[in-house]
Amino acid sequence: MAESFFLKVTLFYLVSLYLSLMERISFKPRKFFRALLTAAPYLLSGVSNFLIVFASSFAIETIGSNSFWILVALPFAWFGKIYLFISLVLVISVVFIIKYASNLERVLSFLDILLIMLILYLSLSKYPQIEIALVSCVFLAIVTYFLRKRWKTSLKKDIQTKNEELSAVNQELIALNQELTAVNQELEASYESLQILSEQLNRTIEFMGKIDLKSDPFPFLEKIFRDTKKLLEPLAGLELRRMDRRTLIGQKAEKFIHKSSKEIEVKLFFFRDLERDEENFLNSIVNFSFFLLNAHNSHLEVLRNNSTLSTILSSLEEILSVSNRTQLLEKVLRYLKDMFPKTVLSSLSIFEKETVETFFIRDGKLERVSPKKGIVVKALKEKRDLILNDVSDFPEFYDVTNGRAKAAAAVFFEYEGIPVVIEIERETGFTEFEFSTLRMMARIFAIFFSRLNLYRELRKTFFQTIEAFSYAVELKDPYTSGHSVRVSEHSQEIARRMGLPKQTIEKIKIAALLHDIGKIGIRGAILNKTSKLTEEEYEEVKKHPELGERLISKIESFSDIAKIVRHHHEWYGGGGYPDNISGEEIPIESRIIAVADAFDAMTSNRPYRKAMKKDVAIKILEKNEGFQWDPKVLRVALKYFKKI
Structure with missing residues (x-):
């Protein structure tokens, strides 16, 4: 009678456990065969024991633990089925508690189902052992009550913690929303300014498409400045410098943006501190102005270089056709004067018999003088090239141009042992390329003189x-x-x-x-x-x-x-x-x-x-x-x- 009771209790226990773990039940072959292998030793104590143990082993696998734990109950099988059933229930309970000790909701679900199953058993059993059943029900009810009370307390704390976290997050979101609102207001405030700058930028880009490097860039840059000033009130003036030319459009101010090099400088003046978008826009204007001036300079340099080289090549055949010294001197001097813009005088000096003879063309005629001082005499004595971008820095300068010459360059060479100097006097200074070209021509002339006939x-x-x-x-x-x-x-x-x-x-x-x-x-x-x-x-x-x-x-x-x-x-x-x-x-x-x-x-x-x-x-x-x-x-x- 007792054995039948404990068998039923064990079965009801297993059914309750399976019902509480319904969502975890899966008939995976690996779990199934491991439970079967664990239950196999119990065949020695009977088929019914084997089936009960197999159900218990699979329950442990369903819990998520290893079914080999069920082997702990194996020794109790030799003392009788009652001990086996009790040991199975205890092993499963221990494994369940270890696995779900922190999950009170899962434990309560199991106890609720187990209590319902016991009550159902009591109501259906013909020969119930009323004392044991009632004690079990009361015990389960008390345990369930205290566990549910503890679960509710824990749940309240969790809810309170979550509420505090949500409240903190909500405060952060409110602060972030305020920041976003401020940023949005700032963006709205600057939107109109950006639209104006965008329109001006589009106009500037349109102007860029019309750029002609052959034209003077100053009027073009002045137009861009005037259009920009209409849109940006703090803009005061624009100062441009290229080589010796300097122009101020508008007026100067204490604050400015600038970019400069040896030959080019751009300054943009303004009255107040600039917003970031305004500063970026004006920087682009300065950079563009600097680029345009530099590009125009490069274009002019290329044109000058091409013109110089074309002049050299086109004049070679004419010079080569000359057969006497006087004609050669005249052609060389005219050629030198035509080759370099703003030249006021070209001369050729020869040092023979301890005397310097300088030839130059004045009023269309070849003239000759014997200077005692000057850049030509210095170059002949020192046998080296000289350049003066400001003749006032050379007190001994020998001037035959009535003050028109502001710069001079002299290149020394020899032919057949005779020292010679060619000289150019100009209204403006010499670039490196021009001086190098003059030196190259000196070499060419040296060759012409020494190989004339x-x-x-x-x-x-x-x-x-x-x-x-x-x-x-x-x-x-x-x-x-x-x-x-x-x-x-x-x-x-x-x-x-x-x-x-x-x-x-x-x-x-x-x-x-x-x-x-x-x-x-x-x-x-x-x-x-x-x-x-x-x-x-x-x-x-x-x-x-x-x-x-x-x-x-x-x-x-x-x-x-x-x-x-x-x-x-x-x-x-x-x-x-x-x-x-x-x-x-x-x-x-x-x-x-x-x-x-x-x-x-x-x-x-x-x-x-x-x-x-x-x-x-x-x-x-x-x-x-x-x-x-x-x-x-x-x-x-x-x-x-x-x-x-």
Whole structure:
């Protein structure tokens, strides 16, 4: 009778447990077979015991623990079924409490179901053991009462904590909302100002599309300032400086934004402290003004350089045709005066027989004087070049211009052992390029004087002149010093090894010396840049073959040379510039110069890298055979390069 009672109690206990864990029940094979394996030893005590133990083991697996805990009850099975049932209930209860000790809601759910099952058992059982059942019900009710009371207390604390947290979060949200409201008010206040600035910026961008670098930028910048001042009341004035020219639009104030360099300065004055968006906008105006002035300067420099070089090339043939000294002096002096703007006097001085003789043109006639002092005398005595951007700094200056000369430059050279000085006197100072050009012309004139009547020597002079032209490029790009001469030597040797006619080799020699002459029209800042070129800068550099062709084509007898220079950057497989021609369309002379130019460029120091080793350069040439360079030319060139 007792055994039947405890069996029923155990079954009701298991059913209650399963009902409280209903959402966790899953018949996974791993759990099922582990419960089965755990219950297997109980087969020795009977099939009914095995089934009860299996149900208990699976219940422990459902709780989330290991069913091997049920083996603790195995020894009690030998003392009888009552002890087995009691031990199973105790083991399951211990595992349940360990697993859900902190989850009072789960424990209460189980006890509620267990109490209901016991009451149901009492009501349905024919032979209930009323004392034990009543005690069990009372005990479960008391335990359930106290646990529920504790659960409610804990739940209240949790709710109170959550409410406090929510209250703190709510306060933070209120503070954040206030901040957002303030920010929104500030944005609304500045929205109208931003709209005005945006409209002005759009107008400025529209103006930028109409920029013509040939035009004077000052009126254009004045218009931008006046339009901006209508929109921004604190704006006071704009001060612009370019070289010796300075303009103030509006008025000065204590507060200002500025940007400056040696030749350019931009200042924007205002009366009060600026808002951040106002300051950013005015900074953009200053930067744009500075950029425009600088771009205009660069444009003028390029035009001057192109004009100077064109003048040099167009005058060479005329000077070469002169056969006597007097005519040569007149042409040289007129040529020097025409070549440099704002020149008031050009002179040529010769030191012979302990006497200085200075020749200059006044009122259209060649005149001669013998000065005892002055910049010319000093240059001859010291045998060096001199430049005075302010003649008042030189007390011994010998003036024949009645005070018109404000600056002077003298370049010393010798021909056949005779000291000579050419001098330019101007109303304005000299730029570095102008002084370098004068020095280059001094070398050219020295050659003309010393080789006046000898054809053989004149031919030699011709090539020295060509080298002087390449030197003009090297003045702007010191890293290419000697580059044109080396390219010419390499190209001639390759042509000779290919068995080309002497006439063709002669053309190659001249074209190689002049192949980079177009770089005279490229800004020095780009040629000497140490970092990677921008796309716009690279496109400007790519113009030098066309510029070279235009400059050289000024000499009628150089039409073939001009074509060779134009195509020395074309690729044999296509993709070069400026015409993207390929194969035999490219003149053989250009193909030869292209290989020599690439080899010397790779094995020379450049602003953006050091020289490559010869072996590395040769590998690059071999890699691009047929793609960039003519295989026929390259095979001959590589044999030559490997031996030098």
